[in-house]
Structure formats: structure tokens, C-alpha cells
Amino acid sequence: MERRSALVWICLLGAGLALVLHPASSVTTSKALPRPPRLLGCVFLNQANVTCRWEAGDTSATHYTLQIQKRSGAVALTRNVTLKTFTCTTIDTSCTADLGKSSVRFIFCITITAHGRSSNISSDPRCQPGRIEIMLPPAILNSVKPVDETPQCLHVIWSRTLSVFPVSDREIKNGTLNSQIEVTAEGQLDIQVTNVTVRDYSFPVCLLRPGTSYTVRLRHSYRGPESPWSPWSNARQGRTAEDAPSAAPAFWRQVKQTDSKGWRLTSLLWKALPPFLANGRLLFYNVTCQTESAQILNDQGSCRDLHQTRTSCTFLLPAECCSCALTASNSAGTSPRAQIWLLGASETEPPSPRQLTARPLDDNSVNVSWTAPAKRSVSGFILEWFAVRDENSSVLHWERLNSSQTTFVITEGVKPMERYAVSVKALYSERWVGKNRTLHMYTRQAAPSAGPVVEVQQIYGGRVELSWSPVPVELLRGFIRNYTLYYTAANQPARSVLVPGNVYRYTLENLSPGNCDIFMQANTDAGTGAAGPIANVHIGSEEISKIMYVILSLMVTGTLVLALMVCLAQNKIKRKLCQFVPDPSNSSLAQWIPKTTSESMKQPSDAERTQIENSEVILSGETEPLNFDPSQTTKNFMICNQTYSSLLDPSGFHLPQSVPLSEKLFSRGPFRKTFTTDLSPCPPLYSNVVFSHTHNPAAPILSPSPPQSRDGRHVSIGDVKLPLGGDGAASPQHQSSTIFSGSMSPSSASQSHPADVTSSKHLRPQSHCTSGLSLRPDTFTHPNSPADNVSSLLPLVLVDFSYCSVVCDNHSSPAVNP
Template sequence: MEQSAAVMWTCLLGATFALAASLTSSNTDPRPPRLIDCVFMNRANVTCRWEPGDPPATRYTLQVQRIPGIRRLNISSKLPLTTFSCTTSGSSCTAALSGSSVSFTFCVSVTAHSASQSEHATSERRCQSGRLEVELPAVALSAVKQVKGHPRCLNVTWSGGLVDFPVSLPEIRAGNLTSQIQFTEGGQFDVQVRDVAVRDRSFLVCVFRPDTSYSVRLRHRFMGATSPWSQWSNEVWGGTAEDAPSAAPAFWREVKHADESGWRPSSLLWQPLRRSVANGRVLFYNVTCETSSSHALRDHGSCTDLDHSVTSCSLLLPAGRCSCSLTASTSGGASPEAHVWLLGASEAEPPSPSLLSVTPLDDSRLDVRWAAPAGWSPGGYVVEWRSVTEKNSNVLRWRRLNSSCTTVVISEGVRPLERFAVSVRALYGEKGAGQNRTVYVYTRQGAPSAGPSVEVKQISGSTVKLTWTPVPVELLHGFIRNYTLHFTSETQPARSVCVPAHTLSYSLKNLSPGVYDIFMQANTEAGAGAAGPVTNVHIGSADLSVVVWVVLPLILASLGLVMVACLAQTKMVKEKLFQDVPDPSLSSLAHWTPKPALEGSAWPAAAGKLELRYSEVVLLGESELLDSDLSYQSVRHLHTFSLNRYAQLPASANQTPQSSTESEKLTESLTKARSSSDAAVYSDVLLSPTLQSQQEPPPPPPLPLSVSVDGVEPQLEGDRALNVSPHSESPLSQSSDSSSVSICSVSPPRQASFESVYNPAPSLQPRPDHLCGTMLLLPFPRPVFVDMTYCAAGYDPYVSPAV
């Protein structure tokens, strides 16, 4: 026990002395600094870093000795060495190499100096080639070009820069360089760095996307990881070549109902490819459609020659099942095909998605969510939305999604105060698209900008039935919650009625008599909208209604009778003023034959029992003709008859001379007579009283008389005055039955002309042996016949009168 205790105490004492010795030695021998690394710049300088020793020194001295090439293998040679040094108080220092190349071997050490100036410690000396820790100078990029046939590659060309590059071309080809490129896509800010293998002054880098421009930089380092990276080169831009699109365009369709011939008007829709998959500029699209039996359709409608700006086309598709495909082409080739399948017009569509909800996020965004149909596994979905208008002519917007997506936020074309129809369809591959499920929504509602137009459908007593047309959806700006019907009159206060939104008619009952102004307002959750047009309605009393229904038919009947009477009066007036010429054959003179006037009679004695008192010519105007029994109607030319030769009557002692006054009176009456289209002329020859009182006058000597009848045209002078100059010696006509004789015209040897209005006399057949003259018939519709049977003078047209 004692021995063991002694051994233990001996060990403890030994350990204590050893610890004390170590502590004493540490305090007396400081720990030298340790080199971390050095960076050599070719023909420039060298920078080294170290860890401080223990205790910390007040200053450090860096010594870099260049070993000549002939002594690389024998460092202990006594030849002089070139030393480069620098002093610092920090943990790094840079010593100039004075133009020395880094191809030499350099020995580096660091000495720490304490404050006592007598104590110093030197780090372990390290000798190696300067290229092992050389920082290569930044290279210069000269070009970055696309590579034909390689749309994802760029050809980068570089040079060694302005200073000597310490790595030779054979060393580069041997793979003694480690290189990196830094590139940024045009329009982007993300910087990417990739390792590249550089074996020459020009090399390919195939880490890019087709048809994309990039800015490129390059840097190198010598050998392994002990050499630092050089600075980045200058920036050079370059772009890759185009390639065929890497994905098919999003493809959809809009099909309408079949027409009479069974063809379905259809629109094919697609969306431009994203730049990330287009791989170039799309030059054109190609659409092909075929039936289920793989027969291509010949009629492509507008789906031909589709350039890059077109995103839809129209054509007629058959009623049966068919499909259409679409490709987009660039200079690098065509994209994969996109397909849509259409079921036959009589086929049932697969089910629609369930649990569809549309929630406004703000004024321009809608959150759409749905769930897959139960028991079905759709291959994708199509979300459709469009602004709802009266004619539904707005552009259909849509988005095609994969099967894992059941929610989407839509914002394209979404605006506040507009109603949108949002629907979702499920896609079932070649089975076509399923039924759509639709929700109508507003991002934000407002008050309607117009009100309904009210019309009166029926008025029955004090009840008015009203109808109205809905406000166009473009003017609603929200969902209609109800209508407010306002009505007021002069005698009643303004009142209103709330009408449900789904009704389009309403009846106002028990209205008091008066005139009412009626209008409506549409109400949304944002409030009441603008008032609609005002309609006026008149409500009368019950007694007034009875009076109207009773009196109105009487008034109408009276008006009818008045019109009938006016029409009858018009007919009567026409008969009075424009009556037809009476038929002479129905008169009492139709069968009367007068006696010969001069048969067996003789002229009066030479004493002269016959006396011509005067010849009277009377002109009748239009008014007088209407009142006379002759009833003149038409305007015709009346012929004149001239007695060119006549017998001289023997003078009589008992004959009373004719006064000049009567002759002047006749002349004056003829001169003042108006010659117009409304006048008729006739003359009366009156016998003297002595001739009238004579019972049986002695027969006169034979008196041959030649009579000629000449028709002359009217001559108008001044105010259509008729000038007739009667001759003092007028031919006489005598009748045994009457003392006055009517003749057609009295004219002197000179012809007289005038115009007359007359009513043709009854057509009597003249006796040729009793005519006073010859009648010239003119081509009138109703010819004039003049009866000259009352001329009392006998004559022989071929015998001259006795002297």
C-alpha cells in the first residue's frame, strides 16, 4: 500500500513539473505566423495573407524570393537570390515583382516582430511556381454568334487581352484552364453562371434557349482550385437561332346549332404561343379537319392561309363526329399538333364540373373554382368568360388548363359594372368536351342608368294593367332586386309600389278619376336607378263612360248621314248643271209638219201693206241661259246666213216710215253685245200693225230670190266685242199663221262673224222646198239643225227678181 501511494505521488509531482515547464516554454518561445495563400499577378506583384502568431506582433515582414530557373532543383545553392518584400501591421501585404514573370519558382515567408525588437518569429517557408497561384488577366471577348443548325448554342470567341497571358495555347488545348461564362437573357435581370470547357480561342456554349438574345462574359483560372479566378471579360451580346415550337398552341372551338342542311357553323380558336415555347417567330398556322372515318373536309372556310396575326377562323362542320388539328410553324419547323374533338349533333355530352363558384377579388379579377365530375377523370378543363350584352356579340375569352388545376384567377377583359358569364367545361380526350356550367357575376355593381318603359295594356274602369320591357343588360350595371312603380295625378299625392324583379306586368286598381303620370325605376344592390319614360293615363268617371259609349255612336251615325247627304247633293248639282241634252224625238213637235208658208199666197199690194218695224238681236249670257227653257250647255260656232240677193218690196202709201231711232237702237244693241263663249244670238222680225191687221192681202208679184249661206270664223276685237252692222234693208219672212218670224241670222251683203253658246235644237228634218237658205254642217259632236220653214218669202234660186 505504501509503495503504491508513493508511486502515485511521484506521478503527480512529475505531471506538475511537466505542466510548469510547458507553460514556461510557451511564454518564452512565441508561435510564428502561418501563411494562408498568395496571389501572383504576372509581371506585376504578389499578395499574400497569413494568420498572426502568438503573441501578436507589432509588425510583419513578407519576403518573396525568386529562384532562378537553373537552381530550381537545388534550392540550397549559394547563388544570390532576388528578394521582394513588404512590411505591414496587418495580416496581408503586397510586394512588387518588378516585371518578373510568374513562370519562376518563388519562396515565400512571413516574419513577426515583437515590441522588444529582439524577439521575432518566422513562418514556415513555402516554395512553388508562381503560376500555381497566379490570377490570370481578364480576357477580351470579340464575338458571340449563333450556330446554324444548333438553336441552343452560341459560338464565343476571345483573346488574351492587352498583357501577356501566362498560359500558352498548347497548355489551353491540354485543358490547363478552368473557365466560366456569365449570361443574362435579354429583358431579364437574372444572372446565370455556368462552367464551360475551353480548349481554344473559340468554343461553343450550348446552354441557351432558341431565338433568344443574351449578354455573355467569360473568365478563367489556371489549373485547379488553388488558382484564383480572373476578372470577368467585357460584355458581348449575341442571339440564338430559331427552332421549331416545343409545344402545341392552346386550341379550342365554339360550335353553333346545325342549320337546315345539317352543317354546324363553327369557330376554331387558338392562343399565340408563349415565347418560351415558340422558339422563334411564328410564320403561319395550319388547320385541318376530318370526320371520324378519317375523311378530310374539302371546304376549309376561312381556315386557309393563316398568318401569324390570326387567332381564329370559321368553317362548316358536319353533323357527325369530327376532329380538327392545329400546328404553328417557324423558320425552324412546325410545332406538335393540337387537337379538338367534336361530338355528333345527336350525341349526349359528358357531365359538367360540379361546385362551380366565381368570386370577385377586385374590380378587374375573378376567382373561379370548381370540382371534377363525380366518377370521371377529365383530361383537362376549359374556362370561358365573356361580357353579357343584349346581342351577345362580345369576344369569347378562354383558358385551357390541365387536369390537376381546379382553380384559376381570370383578369383579361374583366371590368366593373359589367355582367360576365363564366363557364367551365371538362375535356375527355377523344370523347370531346362535356357540358358547360355557367355563373353570371359582376366584379362591382352600380345603379341602373335607365328605367323600364311602361306601356298601358288595358284600362277597365278604375283599373289599369301595365306592362314594361326590361332594361338592356348593358344599362343595368347590376342584378335587379325589384322595381319601383311611381304614379301621381293633379288631385292625388305621389305614390309608389314595389314590384318583384321577375314580373313584367302589374295592375293598378281603385284609381280615382284623373290623369296619371306613371314611370318606373329598377333597383340593384347599389340603389335605385334612373327613372324611365313617363306614361300618361286618363281615368274617367263611370257616368262619363256611359255617356261616351251612348253618345259616340250617335255622333258617328250623324256624321255618316251628313256625308251621304253631301254625296247625294253633289250628284244632284251635277245633274242640274251638267245635264244631258234632251232627246228631240220625245218632244211634241217630233211629228208636227207645218204648212207651206208661201203656197198660193201673193205679196201685198203695191201700196205696201208690209212694214218692217225693227229687227231685234238679243245676246244671252251664261246666267240667262241657265234660267231659260233652252238650257244651253255647249259652246259651238253658229253659222251666218247672208241674203245676197233679195226682191225690193213695193212701196206703200200707207206704210209708216221706220224711225231712225229704232234702227240706231238695233245697231247699238248689236254693238254692245258681248261676244264670248257664253252668249247666244237670236233675232225677231216683227211686222207692223198694218200688216198684222190685214186680213187677206193681195198676192204680190213673183219675187225670185237667191239665198246663200256662208259660214264664217269668229273675229274678236278688243274685249271680245261682237260687231254686227244690221242693214236697213233686211229680208222679210212672213207666215200666215203668225205675225212674228224667227230667223237664224240677219246680215247685210257684207258678212258678219261672231261666236255663240247654244243648246242644239231638236233635230227636225227640213223640207227642201221651204228652206230660206242652205245649212252648212260642221263636224261638231252634236250638229246644229236650223229650221227655215217659217220663211214666208218664196223664191227661185235660178230666176232673177223682176224689175
């Protein structure tokens, strides 16, 4: 029994071990089997071929075989009836098998076999209709036309080739096809692909822009997502119907010049509407301007009949505040109106933006930024830029930006090595435009391509004065920082001077005689530019002496000016010190009676009387002798701004000390006795009266009595020549007449024996003063003088009337009695 029970336990243990070990052996066997390839999908082309793709299995396959079996309908699936097999072999994971003329309407079973070195393994067959994964042939696009009264749509018409397109008309109407349309607007690179529902051979495509030309293509897919899209159809172009422009053009202005009356020649600028706003082909623009009082301005200048290609015109606007409006029109209508305002000449512009900066990004783009004005709300900004040129004008580029934009990247009309002026203005509401803020910039600088032309202005001594004009801005190619001035003298090394960029004149000094070559170069941040033309200067040795002549001329001129100033100062002093000269006829001396009686005086002889009677009387400026009234001889002589000089007595005669007038009339000294007063208010009349004493120095008596002939006729004083002698005889050597202007020296006065009276009458209708001289016979008589000696009665007297006019007429002319 024990042996039997032990055997039972052994059997049970063996059975348990067998149960335990058998699943392990089966798992080990299953892991050893390779995994076959897995089919991913196929693409069928009707009556053409089929291309399938798969995923490799675990077996290291050397090549694969694609096997496709065509079956006839769904019944064939159960009967397993094989009609035809199509195969292809490849080392890759995809292969294309030729189906010949087989239609995709049949059921196809697909199997993939992986061939290894030791064994082959095949995937399970997958059977399905060929149309499930068919790629339809491309559709035929016949036309693309606009839709009337629907400018956002196009009408597309297409067709198919029935023999190769395995979808019936009934299936199309039932919505078997999935369709897409590709639309590309004219002039744009963006391509729009839109899903459309196609249930017929024509359908509309909407959500397009009016008046826009489009290029259209079409494609289909069959049923679900397993069917790939067909190739795109042929392309057709179509244009949507036009609509009125949906926005106004961007509008701006630029005042070019203003005339004397304030009229402003204004250039009106606008930008062509983009296609998505134009809604069609623009035909023309229309501009109208009016004053603030709604008065239409008819003189439109070049703003008439604006063609669609125009983007500017000029209009003459008055000085008062006015506005201009712009509209764009196409065949469907007119756009909204764009309006700008021009402030009046007396109105003040609002402030400009702040902190304008321009930073070049590359040779053809600039990043411009600014800050909005403080404490003012703006409605937008105007950014302007143009190339700065000297020879011809450039195109103004501009952009109108909204109030939130304070930066802009300029990419239009910008080139390297060309200077640009960039400015920005703030817009305040619809009417007000602020002041502009401007800066100049380059995207890239270079050395100037030309140098300044030096011109010699003056050469004097060893100095050469030079000037030059700025280099044309087109040739600068950068900002000028300074100039280098080179000059080379004969047999000397070249020298240079650095001149600031804002200076256009310079003087070279201490140059030696000889030839000197001078030229200049302009310097920018990028380097030194080309040299300008050479100016050859010759400095002669005579140039060194010219400066001495100039200095001497200046010294002589200064001396003359100084002398003139001294004369003027003396004249002014005379006016201050000698403003009044007493009249001798009213003095006590006029009433002085000498002790010797008049009977003791010697009377003139007949010959002397005849000589006096026949004396020459010359009137300066007159052709006839003036008549004098003897009754006027007692009038006092009024001195008006007159200078008396050289009351000389050549014999050294002195008036008696008892005569008080001598202290007033005569200055100190034995020979020269003068008195002076300023008579400047009177017109200039030059008169010189000289009474000469000859033989009797002890008895010089002034006897200014009116001259009178024997028959009682008066003798006028023009040029009076009196031959006076000690014995009453006329001496020939004493017949000469001497004319004085100013003062007379004692020597000349002592040699003049006759009494010369010279008068030059000033040709004026009236005089500011009338000079009358009362000369009485008993005036200045000496006790020891004979009464008949005329020469003893006339001492030497010189009276200078160079600053006072003496008007001689019948009532005021002085006369001398014989």
C-alpha cells in the same frame, strides 16, 4: 550520519519540488504569449495589385500591416534574396497592396503584423507563386454562331490580351483553365451557368433549345480552387439552328351561330407554340377540315394563308359530324397535327363536370376548381372564361388541361369590377366533348356606376305603371340584389319601395293628383349605386274619373255578353222543344164544310174584282213577276225551321172547339195565337204574310187560295196589297202595306186592315227547303159568312218566315185565288 541523511532527504525533496514546479511555470509562461494573425488568402491581379484577408490573433491590435516580398524563382527561397517589398496598413482584416508592373509569375512571401499598445506580433511568412491565387482578366467574347445540323449547339469564339493574361497557349491546350459559360434564352429571366471545357479559342456549347436566341458570356479560373473566377466577359447573342416544331399547338373551337340548314359558323382557336416547342421562328399555320366520311371541306372562310401572328380563324362547318386539324411550320419542318371534333346536330353531348367553384385570390387572379364527372374517364378538360358585356364582344380566354388537373389559377385577362363567365368542359378521348358548366363571378364588386332608366307605361286613376330596362352589365360592377324605387309627390316627403332584382315592372298606387318625380337606384353587395334619370309624371284629376268610365264600359260589355248568352240559350231551348209543326192543309180542319152553302155567299162586285185585278204586286229582289202553276196549289206547305208568330184575330175570334187543329196551331189567349219551330238549317229568307180581317169579326175565315185574275192569270206573292172592305169597296186608308220581321204585336196587327204579304227572297242558287202553301177555298170557312165577301174569308194571320227561305219559282210559288 543522521544529519547527513537528513540533508540528503531535504535535497531530494527540493529536487522533486523543482521538477514538479518547473513545468507549471513553463505552462504559465506559454499561456501568456499572444497568438499572431492567421492569413486566410490573397487574390493577385497580374501587373496590378494583391488583396489579402486574415483572421485577428489574441492580441488587441490597433492596426495591421500587410507585407509582401517578391522573390525571383524557387531558388530565391533558399537564398532568401529579397527583390522588392510591397506593404499596406489598415485597421481592418483585409488590405490591398500595389504591385506596380510586377508579374504574378514571381514568388511572393506574405506576412501580417498585428500592432498592439505594448508589443507587436507577426504571423509566419507564407511564400507561393502569385498565379496560384490569381484572378485572370476577363476573356474577350468574339462571336456566338449556330452549328450546322446540330440545332441544340452554339459555337463560341473568344480571345485574350496576352500582356495581362498570364496563361500561355500551351497551358490552355493542356487544360490549365477551368471555364464556365452563362446562357440566357431570349424572353426569359432564368440564367443558366454551365461548366465547359476550353482547350482552344473556340468551343461548342450544347444542350440548348433549337431555334432559340441566347445571350452568352464566358469566364475562366487558373488551376485549382484557390484561384478565383475571373469577371464575366462581354455578352454576345447567338441563335441556335431551327428544328421542326416538337409539339402541336393547343387547339380549340367555339361555335358562334347556326343557320337554318344546320351549317355552323365555327371559330377555330389555337395558342402560339412556346419557344421551347416551336424550335424556331414559326412561319405560318395550316388548317384543314373534313367530314366524318373524309370529305375535304374547301370553303375555308378566313382560314387561308394563316400568318404566324394569327391565333384564330372562322370556318363554316356542316351539321354532320366533322373534324379540323391544325399544324405549325417553320423553316425546318412542320409540327405534329392537332385535331378537334365537332359532334353532329343529332348527337348527344356527354355529361359536364360537377361542383364548379371560383374563388378570387386578388383583383387579378381567380382560383377555379371542379370535380370530374362520375363514372366516366376523361382525357382532359377545357377551361374557358370571358368578360360579360352588352355593348361589344370580349375575347375568349381558354386553357387545355390534362385529366389530372381539377384546379387552375386564372391570371390572364382578369380585372376587378368586371363580370366574367367561367365554364369548364370535359374531354372524352380525342373526339367527344362534354357539356359545359358555367358560373359568373367578380374578383371584386363595387356599387353600380349608373341607375336604371324609368319609363312610364300607363297612368290611370291614382296608379302609375312603370317599367325599366336592366343597367348595362359594364356599368353594374357587381351582382344586382334589388332596386330602390324613389317617388316624390308635390308637397310630400320622398318615399321609396324596395323591388327585387329580377323584377322590371312595378305599379305605384294611391298617388295624389299633381306632379311626381320618380327615379331608381341599383344595389349590389358592395352598396347602392348612382341614381338613374328622373321621370316626371303629372297625375290630373281627370285621371281619377277615367277609371269609372272603364268600369262602366266593362259593365255594359258584360251585360251585352250576358244578354247574348241568354238569347243563344233560348234559341237552343226552342230547337229542343219546337222541332215539329203540323201542316194545316193535312189536318181535319181542311175538310170541314160549313152549314151555309156557297150560293148564299155574296159574290164580289165588279169594282172589287177590278180592284183585285189591278192590285199592286211587288217582288223583292226580282224585276219580273214570277209565274205560278195552279196545279201546285194543292201541295202541302212544308214548314222547315220556321217561326210563325202572331196569328191574331183582332175581333177575338175563336175557332170552333170541334177543330182539333186549333189545339196544335194556336196558343192560349184571345188575341195572340203563335206556334214556333226551329228552322235554323235553312238559309235565311225573311217573309211576312199578314191577312187582316176588318168588318166581320164573327166570320174570320182563312182562305189561302191562289190569287187569280179574271182572265185566269196567276198573281205572284211578293208584296201583295189587297184592298178588302166589308162591302167590297176599296178604301184608300187601307192601301198601306206593313212589313214585319219577327213577331207582331196585337195592337199593330189590329190596326192593319189590308192583307200584306211581304217576301224577301234570299239570293242563293238553291234552298234547303221549298215552302209550298195549299190554300183551298173551303178551308176555315164559317157557316154564317157570305160567300162573296172576301174580307170575311181572310182573318188576320201573321206568319214570320225569318229563319226559313221560301224559294218562289214556277213550280213551288204559292198563289192566291180571288
